[in-house]
Amino acid sequence: MIWESNASLAPYNTFGIDAKAERLVHLESEADVAAYALHPDGLAKQTLLLSGGSNMLLCADVPGTTARIAWTGRTVVRETEDHVWLEVAAGESWHETVRFSVQAHWGGLQNLSLIPGLVGAAPVQNIGAYGVELADSFDSLRFFDWTRQEIRTMDAADCGFGYRDSVFKKQLKGKGVILSVTFRLTKRDHRFQTSYGAIQDALASTGVAPSVESISDAVMAIRQSKLPDPKVLGNSGSFFKNPALPAQEVTALAELHPGLPQYPQADGTIKVAAGWLIEHAGWKGKRVGNVGMHTQQALVLVNYGGASGPELWEHAQRVQASVFEQFGIQLEPEVNLIG
Numbered sequence: 001m002i003w004e005s006n007a008s009l010a011p012y013n014t015f016g017i018d019a020k021a022e023r024l025v026h027l028e029s030e031a032d033v034a035a036y037a038l039h040p041d042g043l044a045k046q047t048l049l050l051s052g053g054s055n056m057l058l059c060a061d062v063p064g065t066t067a068r069i070a071w072t073g074r075t076v077v078r079e080t081e082d083h084v085w086l087e088v089a090a091g092e093s094w095h096e097t098v099r100f101s102v103q104a105h106w107g108g109l110q111n112l113s114l115i116p117g118l119v120g121a122a123p124v125q126n127i128g129a130y131g132v133e134l135a136d137s138f139d140s141l142r143f144f145d146w147t148r149q150e151i152r153t154m155d156a157a158d159c160g161f162g163y164r165d166s167v168f169k170k171q172l173k174g175k176g177v178i179l180s181v182t183f184r185l186t187k188r189d190h191r192f193q194t195s196y197g198a199i200q201d202a203l204a205s206t207g208v209a210p211s212v213e214s215i216s217d218a219v220m221a222i223r224q225s226k227l228p229d230p231k232v233l234g235n236s237g238s239f240f241k242n243p244a245l246p247a248q249e250v251t252a253l254a255e256l257h258p259g260l261p262q263y264p265q266a267d268g269t270i271k272v273a274a275g276w277l278i279e280h281a282g283w284k285g286k287r288v289g290n291v292g293m294h295t296q297q298a299l300v301l302v303n304y305g306g307a308s309g310p311e312l313w314e315h316a317q318r319v320q321a322s323v324f325e326q327f328g329i330q331l332e333p334e335v336n337l338i339g
């Protein structure tokens with residue numbers, strides 16, 4: 001376990017914000033987690049957990065202790081003719097884990113290729129892309145409870161997965177740390193989801209049949225062509241959630257704005273594309289000082305260089321207010337606001 005004082009968090013968040021952590025502890029094993037939980041000052045309960053830093057906006061320096069999740073490992077814990085159960089430590093790279101499963105020809109995670117961040121944070125917002133969510137291949141996870149100082153195994157029902165949501169954003173926020181996640185992946189009879197985004201077009205253009213590998217490759221190519229690389233342009237992917245609204249409200253709105261993209265949900269609500277609302281409120285590609293909404297994807301808030309957390313948040317609020325004024329819809333951040 002390595003400790004630092006007054007440490008810059010710039011290398012650890014994809015906006016590249018140079019906020020300082022009063023103390024930064026690097027937890028490199030589950031034994032480190034257990035030892036940290038026993039710290040006599042009870043630090044763990046007030047800790048900011050930092051994983052890949054790709055879904056947080058640091059609006060201020062972080063007082064107290066920030067704990068960086070840095071333990072790794074992947075193990076096949078069970079296997080049948082049809083399925084494999086893969087347990088992955090919280091500190092493993094998400095994308096490398098997806099590629100590991102793709103190279104083994106295991107199905108389930110291919111649509112989630114190239115999402116930044118680490119595995120332990122993926123259940124927190126039930127990451128999703130191209131019509132697939134983490135919950136679709138999820139078996140269970142191990143959670144270390146700071147107060148009880150014990151590990152409990154949680155299934156999908158315990159995790160309360162929703163659209164970019166889980167108990168880890170609500171009742172269990174700050175209560176403990178996800179140690180590992182176990183996925184149930186298919187070895188044959190894979191189910192492919194190719195109807196979202198441009199996956200079918202990408203497959204058709206190369207003449208390749210849908211497979212675990214070809215879908216992963218297509219998703220990577222699509223993402224690389226339209227999403228800014230955080231190493232080049234600081235960002236955290238989609239800044240806002242796509243709002244799910246009552247059907248009546250969306251019908252009325254669509255009469256005024258015929259092009260409004262709509263996605264009916266199983267619960268009867270209709271999701272509308274937040275990126276479309278932002279674009280049609282005039283913010284796509286518009287730069288204000290060091291910040292702006294991306295030129296190709298209006299939902300992505302970007303740091304053009306040197307922006308502070310408050311500057312980025314101020315811009316997000318400006319966009320939020322403008323969308324509300326024009327469409328009467330309150331956008332909700334998908335990104336975790338810190339400080």
Ligand SMILES: Cc1cc2nc3c(=O)[nH]c(=O)nc-3n(C[C@H](O)[C@H](O)[C@H](O)COP(=O)(O)OP(=O)(O)OC[C@H]3O[C@@H](n4cnc5c(N)ncnc54)[C@H](O)[C@@H]3O)c2cc1C
Nearest residue numbers: 049051052053054055117118120121127128129178236237
């Ligand atoms: C270019 C880009 C594209 C993206 N595309 C997508 C996308 O398609 N779909 C999508 O869903 N997301 C997307 N994201 C958002 C982000 O990558 C995911 O939400 C990712 O899972 C965050 O992982 P992280 O390790 O970076 O988490 P962090 O940002 O470090 O943490 C996120 C939250 O989880 C908490 N946390 C972290 N680790 C743990 C743990 N082990 N136990 C308990 N709590 C923990 C943190 O305290 C924080 O509140 C994108 C981001 C970028 C930059």
